[in-house]
Amino acid sequence: DAYLRGTHDMQDNPAKSIEEFERATRIDPGYAQAWAWLALVRTLYAADNLQGDAARAGHAQARAEVDTALRLRPNYGQAHALRATLLRIGDHDWNGAFAEFRVALPLVPDTDPSHGAYSLLLTALGKIKEAIVEREKYIVGDPLSGFAHMYLSNLQASLGSLDEAQSNLREAERLVPKHVDSYAAQASYLAVLRGDADAALRAAKRMTAGHSYERVLALALQIGSDRDPADAALQRLLDADGQAKDDAFAIARVYALRNDADKAIAWLQRDRERGGNGVLNALADPLILRLRNDPRLAAYCRQAGLPAPDASEALSLDQIRAKLALQ
DSSP, X not given: OHHHHHHHTTTTOHHHHXXXXXXXXXXXXXXXXXXXXXXXXXXXXXXXXOOHHHHHHHHHHHHHHHHHHHHHOTTOHHHHHHHHHHIIIXXXXXXXXXXXXXXXXXXXXXXXXXXXXXXXXXXXXXXXXXXXXXXHHHHHHOTTOHHHHHHHHHHXXXXXXXXXXXXXXXXXXXXXXXOXXXXXXXXXXXXXXXXXXXXXXXXHTTSOSSHHHHHHHHHHHHTSSOHXXXXXXXXXXXXXXXXXXXXXXXXXXXXXXXXOHHHHHHHHHHHHHTTOSGGGTXXXXXXXXXXXXXXHHHHHHHHTTOOOGGGOOSOOHHHHHHHHHHO
C-alpha cells in the first residue's frame, strides 16, 4: 500500500512520494523495488528543487538507496536504469550512465519505463532520433502517460516536426487534462518556434499567474513587434532570478531568442556554475542551438563533457523556421 501510494504521488507531490517509499522500506527492508523508486524520486526532487550542498546530499542518499536495491536484487534491470538516471542528473556522468543502461536494457521488456529514462540520456547528448525511438517504446508500455507524450512532443519539436509535436501535445492533454499550465507552456513554445506571436501569447495567458508563467510569457513576447513589453518581461525574470533552480537557464533561452549571444552564453555558464539542469537540455533546445557555431558554446559543451553542438541532431530555431518556409 505504501509503495503504491508512493508511485501515485510521484509527479504531483514528490515530497509525499518520498515519505511513502520510505515507509515501504521501513515495513519491508528487503523490498528492492521500493528502494529503487525511492532513489529515483529523491534524485528528481533534488534536481528540481535543491541546490548546492542540499542537492549533493540528496543525490548521495539516492546513491545509497539504489545501491541497496541492487544489493538485494543484482539483476534488477529497473534499478540499473535508475542508477543510470542518477549518474545523468546528479553527476553528468554520461559514460557511466551508458554503461548502466547497457546492463539494464537487456534485463527489461522493450516497453519498460527504463526506455523512457534512456531516451532522456540520448536527449542530453543530442541524439534526438534515437531518443524518439526509445520514448515511443515507453509509450507503447504506458499509452496513458500524458507526460510521456509531452516528452515526445518536445523531441519532435527539436527536429522541427511541429505538426507531430502539436498532435502529441493534444494527446497528452486528452489523457491527463489537469496539467493545464504544462500544456499551455508547451503550446506557447511551439508557437514561438513557428514565429506565431499571437498564438504564443494566447497560450501563455492560459497559465496560472506565477513564476513559470513569467518565464513562458517572456519567451512569447520576444517574437512580438512591441519591444517595450518584451524588455519588461525579461527584466522581471532578471529581477526574480534565484526564485527557482533553473532561472539562469530560462534567462539564457530568452537571450538566445533575442539573438544576444554574449548574454545567452554568460547565463548558460551561470546555470552550470549553480548546478542547474541546462546541460541536460542544451543540445536539444532550438533556442540555445541558435549559438551552435559560437566557439563559446562549444567550450561550454566540452566543460560539461557533452558532444560538440554541431553534432546534435536537433535543429536551431533558424533552421526550423527555414524548414517551415519550404513547406
